[in-house]
Amino acid sequence: MPTPYRPIEEYYQLRHTIGSGGFAKVKLAHHILTGEKVAVKIMDKAALGPDLPRVQIEIEAMKTLTHQHVCKLYQVLETDTKIFMVLEYCPGGELFDYIVAKDRLPEEEARVFFRQIVSAVAYIHTEGYAHRDLKPENLLLDETHNLKLIDFGLCAKPKGGMDHQLSTCCGSPAYAAPELIQGDEYLGAEADVWSMGVLLYALMCGFLPFDDDNVGALYRKIRKGQYEVPDWLSPQSVDLINVMLQVNPKCRINVKELLCHPWLTEGLAEPIDFRTKYSNNHIDEDCITEMSIHFKKSKNTMLDIIKDWKYDDITATYFLLLNKKRRGKPCRILVPPVLSPKHAPDT
Numbered sequence: 141m142p143t144p145y146r147p148i149e150e151y152y153q154l155r156h157t158i159g160s161g162g163f164a165k166v167k168l169a170h171h172i173l174t175g176e177k178v179a180v181k182i183m184d185k186a187a188l189g190p191d192l193p194r195v196q197i198e199i200e201a202m203k204t205l206t207h208q209h210v211c212k213l214y215q216v217l218e219t220d221t222k223i224f225m226v227l228e229y230c231p232g233g234e235l236f237d238y239i240v241a242k243d244r245l246p247e248e249e250a251r252v253f254f255r256q257i258v259s260a261v262a263y264i265h266t267e268g269y270a271h272r273d274l275k276p277e278n279l280l281l282d283e284t285h286n287l288k289l290i291d292f293g294l295c296a297k298p299k300g301g302m303d304h305q306l307s308t309c310c311g312s313p314a315y316a317a318p319e320l321i322q323g324d325e326y327l328g329a330e331a332d333v334w335s336m337g338v339l340l341y342a343l344m345c346g347f348l349p350f351d352d353d354n355v356g357a358l359y360r361k362i363r364k365g366q367y368e369v370p371d372w373l374s375p376q377s378v379d380l381i382n383v384m385l386q387v388n389p390k391c392r393i394n395v396k397e398l399l400c401h402p403w404l405t406e407g408l409a410e411p412i413d414f415r416t417k418y419s420n421n422h423i424d425e426d427c428i429t430e431m432s433i434h435f436k437k438s439k440n441t442m443l444d445i446i447k448d449w450k451y452d453d454i455t456a457t458y459f460l461l462l463n464k465k466r467r468g469k470p471c472r473i474l475v476p477p478v479l480s481p482k483h484a485p486d487t
């Protein structure tokens with residue numbers, strides 16, 4: 141059944157579905173102007189119902205967050221029935237499936253991934269966001285086998301900053317901090333550290349530290365904070381998991397200390413660098429040139445339009461051209477500029 145024309149198809153060729161969740165599905169797509177692959181998250185407003193505000197929270201968060209280990213948002217389109225989020229395509233799929241396929245990860249491989257996870261979380265915390273749903277399903281592998289954090293629908297940007305208490309109980313139970321499931325007020329940053337502790341345990345063990353089919357029993361285990369320590373874990377990794385899975389959030393290691401924990405910095409000269417590699421105010425010259433030709437604007441006008449960061453087709457074309465250049469491909473738009481009628485060649 142041919143799909144009704146959607147504004148998205150003006151800019152992207154939609155392909156097959158690569159993921160489907162409750163109120164959304166994700167399709168692989170090709171950006172027409174650059175040929176680049178993207179992932180389009182399609183949400184039906186009616187199906188979203190009361191969850192619609194979560195999408196606005198996710199969009200605002202992802203517009204702000206530009207980091208090498210956070211999945212990039214390129215464009216947002218909205219119709220009266222749908223919201224389309226055009227996001228970075230990660231061909232490696234979910235970290236969850238990768239761990240399952242390998243049973244568990246050797247310590248060295250877990251360390252490389254965990255450095256990227258801590259770097260992404262430290263970055264979003266400095267930007268004033270707590271993710272609140274950290275788990276291997278929300279970490280994707282890109283084409284260079286590096287991790288990208290996704291699903292900011294449950295994230296929080298506390299009004300009073302990151303030391304402002306939160307109260308909403310959310311996220312996935314097995315990864316949720318004791319104070320969060322207790323219903324107490326909690327700090328997003330501290331809850332994210334707990335979830336990363338569960339994540340690190342899952343990476344190196346291949347199973348969860350706290351697990352039970354009965355949610356009540358699971359909550360009791362989390363509040364007790366007792367878990368098995370398999371004999372293949374090194375003393376350093378056991379120490380790190382121990383300081384992250386402290387039931388009392390005030391005894392728990394914080395992100396700043398995490399960045400210089402000996403298990404994470406093993407073999408490195410300095411703490412983990414969590415700063416973003418992208419700078420929002422430096423716009424790439426080659427991209428401006430290519431876009432000014434295609435969109436038939438002066439380079440100065442093109443620069444001003446890009447700097448509006450409207451997350452429309454201009455924003456998407458800029459980021460996707462930049463991606464091409466970063467991957468060593470020509471920084472080129474594949475489609476000739478549209479000739480205005482008065483210049484159309486005589487047929």
Ligand SMILES: Cn1cc(Br)cc1C(=O)Nc1[nH]nc2c1CN(C(=O)N[C@H](CN1CCCC1)c1ccccc1)C21CC1
Nearest residue numbers: 158159160161164165166179227228229230231233277290
């Ligand atoms: C699974 N898979 C296999 C290959 Br090959 C590529 C992928 C894949 O999903 N790639 C991919 N690239 N970019 C994305 C994805 C998936 N993806 C996602 O956003 N995936 C999430 C996955 N969540 C994890 C827990 C609940 C749902 C999703 C959210 C709503 C509906 C469906 C999927 C994005 C858009 C950011």
